[in-house]
Amino acid sequence: MDLGASLRQLVAKITRAPVIDEKAVKSFVRDLQRVLIASDVNIKLVFKLSKQIESRALDSKKLEGLTLREHLLKIVHDELIAFMGEAYTPRMDKHKILLMGLFGAGKTSTAGKLAYFYKKKGFKVGVVGADVERPAAQEQLQQLSEQIGVNFYTIKNEPEAYKVVEDALAKSKDDILIIDSAGRSAFDSRLSDELTKIGKTLNPDESYLVLSADIGQVAGKQAEEFNSLIPVTGVIVTKMDGSGKGGGALSAVGATGSKISFIGMGEKMEDLQVYDPVKYVGRLLGVPDIEGLMEKVKEVSEAEQLSGEDLKEFTIDAFYSQLKAAKKMGPLDGVFSMMGLSDVPKDMLSQGEGRLKQFESIISSMTKEERKDASLIKKSRSRMERIASGSGSSLEDIRAFISQFSKMEKMFGRFRKDRGFRKKLEKMMKGGGMNMPNLPGI
Ligand SMILES: Nc1nc2c(ncn2[C@@H]2O[C@H](COP(=O)(O)OP(=O)(O)O)[C@@H](O)[C@H]2O)c(=O)[nH]1
Ligand SMILES: [Mg+2]
Numbered sequence: 282m283d284l285g286a287s288l289r290q291l292v293a294k295i296t297r298a299p300v301i302d303e304k305a306v307k308s309f310v311r312d313l314q315r316v317l318i319a320s321d322v323n324i325k326l327v328f329k330l331s332k333q334i335e336s337r338a339l340d341s342k343k344l345e346g347l348t349l350r351e352h353l354l355k356i357v358h359d360e361l362i363a364f365m366g367e368a369y370t371p372r373m374d375k376h377k378i379l380l381m382g383l384f385g386a387g388k389t390s391t392a393g394k395l396a397y398f399y400k401k402k403g404f405k406v407g408v409v410g411a412d413v414e415r416p417a418a419q420e421q422l423q424q425l426s427e428q429i430g431v432n433f434y435t436i437k438n439e440p441e442a443y444k445v446v447e448d449a450l451a452k453s454k455d456d457i458l459i460i461d462s463a464g465r466s467a468f469d470s471r472l473s474d475e476l477t478k479i480g481k482t483l484n485p486d487e488s489y490l491v492l493s494a495d496i497g498q499v500a501g502k503q504a505e506e507f508n509s510l511i512p513v514t515g516v517i518v519t520k521m522d523g524s525g526k527g528g529g530a531l532s533a534v535g536a537t538g539s540k541i542s543f544i545g546m547g548e549k550m551e552d553l554q555v556y557d558p559v560k561y562v563g564r565l566l567g568v569p570d571i572e573g574l575m576e577k578v579k580e581v582s583e584a585e586q587l588s589g590e591d592l593k594e595f596t597i598d599a600f601y602s603q604l605k606a607a608k609k610m611g612p613l614d615g616v617f618s619m620m621g622l623s624d625v626p627k628d629m630l631s632q633g634e635g636r637l638k639q640f641e642s643i644i645s646s647m648t649k650e651e652r653k654d655a656s657l658i659k660k661s662r663s664r665m666e667r668i669a670s671g672s673g674s675s676l677e678d679i680r681a682f683i684s685q686f687s688k689m690e691k692m693f694g695r696f697r698k699d700r701g702f703r704k705k706l707e708k709m710m711k712g713g714g715m716n717m718p719n720l721p722g723i
Contacts (some may be wrong), residue, residue: 283525285565287316288361292354292566292574301349303339309353310335321497321529322458326364326536334360351575358562358571365558366535369515369542373402375456377483380517381507382491384464387519387545389418391423391491392461394545394553399457407455410435411445411479414463422461429550431455432531443478450483460485468506480511488540491517492534498524500619501533501554508539513540522546531561596654600686601644639674643682655686 291312300303310331337356347355347574376393380388389412396406408426410419410433419435426433434449446460465472480488492500492512500518507513516534517565521527521544534541541556555559559570568574644652646668651657658679659662665679672678 282321284316284528285567287319288565289567291316291325292357295350295357298431299352301353306335306338306353309357313357317528319525321526321589322532323498323501323529323536326532331359353573358566361477361562362564364535365531366541366556367560368559369396369540369555371542371555372487376486378457378459379462379479379483379485379488379511380460380491381462381488381511383462383503384466386464386491387517388412388464388494389421389425389461390548391489391517391543391545391553392422393429393457393518394550395459395543396426396457397429398430398553400429404456405432405454406457406459407432407449407453409433409436409446409449409453409458409460411449411460412444412463413440413442418461418463425550426453440473441446441478443482446479446482449534455662468503473510476511483609487514488512488544489515489517490539491519492530493525494518494520494527494530494544497524497529498533500530501537504534504537504539505719508537513539515540517541517545518545521611522552527617528565555668595645597647597655597686600689601640639672640682643668643674643679652723655683655690659683 291309294312295301295305297308303673304379313334314331317330318324334356337360338353358432380392382388396408398571400406408422408431410422412418412422417435419437423433423435432453432455434445434452436445436448442462448653449458449460460479460483463472471552488511490504490507492503494500500516504516516539518527518530518534518541523691524530527544531541531544544554544556544561546552546554558698561567563573566574568576647658651664651668658668665683666674667680669676
């Protein structure tokens with residue numbers, strides 16, 4: 282489970298706890314430690330943060346008008362933000378940027394993304410292919426530059442990177458010039474020679490170190506290594522979209538005193554964001570800001586007080602319409618995750634259109650009875666075989682389907698008695714104008 286999903290579950294726990302007392306705070310802090318360590322945050326930092334949260338929650342005076350629950354949430358929110366470093370303000374004047382980092386960190390893509398970022402702001406931008414280790418890197422950057430419409434400079438077959446830079450400096454009339462340099466599999470003396478020469482020739486205004494989020498807390502060590510060679514003015518952490526270790530990488534870099542400047546959130550040119558810990562933590566928690574968080578807490582506790590009818594049974598038919606409905610709805614509303622439903626439907630949806638189609642054909646090969654009572658299938662290999670051949674799938678596919686279904690069944694079982702939750706969902710579906718046909722079971 283990713284950091285965001287785990288944190289949202291923790292917040293849901295605070296939201297739903299019958300009482301918030303010292304015991305609840307301590308148990309929350311222990312859970313938080315576990316979650317942060319699992320996403321590769323340095324253990325010392327974890328203890329520092331959790332101590333801070335615990336002592337502030339238990340010692341400090343509550344803020345006016347807040348319940349202890351809200352008080353704890355506010356502290357958690359504020360401390361997480363402080364933990365993730367400072368917001369960055371990119372330069373908005375003429376300047377030269379050097380990108381450095383190891384192989385595969387995302388330098389070349391980031392050169393394109395930064396170029397696109399500044400081009401959109403109205404600057405004249407050029408990119409320089411100074412990765413002389415791999416000719417393919419120059420072509421990759423040239424293609425990106427054509428795609429986004431910025432100038433491109435390189436010298437093919439030139440073994441000295443600094444000469445490529447020298448030549449680009451002589452030709453460029455751009456406001457912003459971005460240099461893509463070569464990586465290595467590890468930090469070594471050849472890389473440091475090359476970067477030193479580029480540094481002397483270019484005299485960069487910004488030297489960004491590009492790191493991949495999936496290296497987790499090692500990010501801190503790398504930031505220090507590079508910084509001792511060329512002062513790193515900012516760290517760009519890429520692949521934040523695909524890694525559960527992003528929180529670890531960000532906090533480790535922050536601890537070295539380097540600033541996070543941008544984060545990469547995907548492979549497309551627009552997937553670059555100026556770093557802002559408020560936004561980052563907001564995204565993790567599924568709310569825009571502390572006001573948003575408080576509002577959700579209120580909504581949830583109001584909903585808890587409403588009463589509702591008992592839930593209907595959760596069947597395969599229900600499962601299928603739930604998947605279709607969730608797909609229509611897009612990213613799940615924060616309320617879902619606040620209530621502890623976290624990201625299960627999203628996980629399933631991320632398996633894509635093809636999977637949904639396969640589910641559809643599997644379901645249509647089932648009898649009415651089976652759709653009402655999945656245990657019939659679970660118990661019988663011959664039924665599974667019949668469904669597999671009817672839907673053109675393998676026995677494994679059928680088992681995978683049943684296992685997904687069982688997960689959802691368990692999850693909804695937890696909420697069977699939770700009337701407030703059901704009411705809340707009903708209200709959301711009616712009020713929000715969302716079209717969720719046949720959404721039984723919840
Ligand atoms: N998902 C994701 N992939 C990225 C991101 N940044 C880079 N990549 C991918 O990571 C791979 C290596 O990137 P590249 O820019 O060539 O790395 P370089 O060796 O440092 O120049 C490529 O497949 C990129 O598309 C990001 O923020 N998110
Ligand atoms: Mg590259």
